[in-house]
Every structure is written in structure tokens, then in C-alpha cells.
Amino acid sequence: MANKRLGIIVGGGPAPGINAVIGAATIEAINRGFEVIGFYEGFRWLCTDEFDPARHSVQLDIPRVARIHFNGGSILRTSRTSLLDEGRLKAHTLVAPNAAKIARVSDNLRQLGIDCLLTIGGDDTALSARFVCDSADGEMRVVHVPKTIDNDLPLPHDVPTFGFSTARYIGTQLVKNLMRDSNTTGRWYLIETMGRRTGWLAMSIGMAAGATITLIPEEFAERTRLQHVADVLEGAMLKRRVMGRPDGVALLAEGLAYQLGDREELERLLGHEVPLDAVGHLRLSEVQLAELLRTELQNRFTARGQSVSLVAHELGYELRSADPTPYDMSYCRSLGYFSIQLLLTDYDAPSAVMVSLVNGNLQAIDMHDMIDPQTNRTRIRTVDVQSDIYRVARAYMIRLERADLENPAMLKSLAAQAKLSPEEFYERFERAATRLIDGVPADVS
Helix, strand or coil: CCCEEEEEEEECCCCCCHHHHHHHHHHHHHHCCEEEEEECCCCCCCCCCCCCHHHHEEEECHHHHCCHHHCCCCCCCCECCCCECHHHHHHCCCCCECHHHHHHHHHHHHHCCCCEEEEEECHHHHHHHHHHHHHCCCCCEEEEEEECCCCCCCCHHHCCCECHHHHHHHHHHHHHHHHHHHHHHCCEEEEEECCCCCCHHHHHHHHHHCCCEEECHHHCCCCCCHHHHHHHHHHHHHHHHHCCCCCEEEEEEHHHHHHHCCHHHHHHHHCCCCCECCCCCECHHHCCHHHHHHHHHHHHHHHCCCCCCEEEEEECHHHHCCCCCHHHHHHHHHHHHHHHHHHCCCCCCCCEEEEEEECCEEEEEEHHHHECCCCCCECCCCCCCCCHHHHHHHHCCCCCCHHHHHCHHHHHHHHHHHCCCHHHHHHHHCHHHCCEECCEECCCC
């Protein structure tokens, strides 16, 4: 393996532990005879004719990376630069590579003598890495390290993606503080967390902190109306009042916005354009889901002549570049080490793999086995709302349940809070108290 040259690329959003992967991979690679080149800002410069090795790359050595595993952020920075065909993003479900960009990436890597590539990122970076590998006709080995605080890459045995543990820990601390403020001031917080398609982060923070209620996209059917999501929250608030508490904290996974319809429907709801990011996803930060729900709920209570204090709060960017916890530091150093081991394996092995640790042992996942055939994107892992872990999360929430509507005394108290008759309350909130899976009532009690 003498004179091998390894390139390292970081793509997507920041996540705690990136530097630990870079550091461990660089040290092991150099010890195994590689030269290591780090590329700044993901594929941003590599896919253009503006790429300048002197400005857009750096040769990494052991002294430079020896202690970076303690630090958040990324010494190579990052970007969301897309290697997808933008025309296909708008016109087709199946995504496709941008051949010109892929060719420029390949040419720039080839000119630097890079024959092994380590990519660090989420599902979109994994997709770009697969495209680069496929275009190289076996001349490029690619190992992808699964990074995302969303925890949505399909790793075996529910192994977490790196960064998730730290984001959950810091998010829990912040939510704990807001819960104390909520209790002190008698207000409700609607806290929107990251989670573009899945509710892992919101659910896990809610479980750890003991939030009043957590709503995730997996529990709602597609084309759910904003009013139905508001019904679930209003029901929880009314039940909380029956229990003598005007305060509470609701966690909302940002991916709930996707359940409200496609881009056109969201833009009609919001009254303004919702732009797409570089890989064709809606910019959920432009939707402001928590604020939409705050306004809807505020109007409902005001119409009844009731006072309520509601605060919309976004919890996201402060989690992404935090210093990693010891768990993520250790985990990421292992991923960095094993990434180099995969590059040293027999070349009959798949040329594009994702590294994973299962029961403490290395497991390589062929990235072509992770393709969603309907989109050609990397498959994502969603929360199973019929699982035992979701059952635990649900058990400690304060929200309307069927049992509340079937208990005459409780129903009467709830109706009084809503200024409705028991019959009117039952009809109004029956759907909000029903657990739905794909729009069908389901027993997950």
C-alpha cells in the first residue's frame, strides 16, 4: 500500500465528532503508509474548475490532528454542495448525478493522485460519494462514515449515527432549562427540533427530559392538516389544565412540515415561497412550524376568551458544532480507525462501503444495498411507532387518549376547559385522541 493517497471530505451539516473521525483516520492512515489530503468545504470546490489545491486542500499530518477529537466543528469545514442533476430534482422522482460535476471531482482527485476517498456525512453526502465511486470504474475506493444528528441512516441493529448522542445530551439540557422556565412562568413552549424526515432526535430528547408531549412525523399520515396537529397539542394543553397545570413543553420534529403536503401546499399555507436546498429538500427553516402552530393555538384560546402564554422556540444550530461527549469521541475515533481498515481490505470487496460497528465489531455496508429504488437516494431509517421504545416514549406524555374520552368525569372536565359540551368535545377531539399509523387507527398501547 505504499504511496497511497487518501482524500477526506466532510459534507452536509455539522455534527459533534467530525474532528474525531478526521483525527483517528489521519493517524491510522499515515501509520499505514498513506499520505492524507483534506479538502475544504466538502465538494464545493472539487466539483468546479476553480479548484486550487493550494487554497482548497491541506496535507494532514499527525501533529496537526492529534488532539482535535476534543473539539466540535470541522477543521475541514463543510458544505451542502450537491453533485445531483438539478434539472432532475425538479422534474423527476428519481435523482441522478450531474455528470459534469462528477467528472470535475474525479479529474481533480486524479490530478492529486487520490485513489482512496473517505467521506463524512449524512444520506446526501453518502449519495454523492456513491456517484463518485461508480464513475471511477473501480479505480477509486470509497468509505463513508455515517454522520447526522438526525440518526436517520439505515445502520444495522439500531446503531446510532455519530453526533446523535451529543445532540441528544445537549438538547436535553436545554429543554430541561426551558421546562423549568415553563413551570416558573406558567407558559407553554413549542420547541422545534431538527429531524428533516424522522423523529429520532425529538423523541429521544423528549424521553430523556420528560417533556410534556413530543410529536414526530412518523405518527401522522401524509397530507395531515395543520389543524389536526394543532388539535393534538390543544388536547394536551386542555388535559394539562384539568390536571391543574397551565404550563408545558411540546417538542416538534421539523419533519412534521412534510406531512402537511408537498411544496405547493406548504407555500399556499404559508403565503410565501419555500426554497429548496442544494439536494432538492425543502428548507424547513423557512416553514417555521412551531410559529405556525403557536399562532393557530393562540387564536383558539383567544376565541374562547382564555389567556395562554405560548412561545415558539427553535432548537437546532446550537447542537451541531458542540464538543462531542466522551461517547461520541470514542465512537468516532473507532469509526475513523476502521475506515482505514476497510481501505486496506481485499480489493474484491465492494468499492463503496459505509463503516459501522455492531456489537463492538467492524461491519461494512455496501452503499448500493442502501439505495431507495423509488428515488435512487440513500434510504433513511424512521421511528417505528409500533416499537417498544416508542411505546415507552408515549407512556410518559401528557396527551389526550381514548380512555380520557371514555371516562365520563374526565370528559366533562375536559369539555368545561374547552367551553364545549361533553358530546361536542368528544366529536371535536376524537381523532386527536386516536393513535394512527398511516392514517389507520392502531393499538400501540
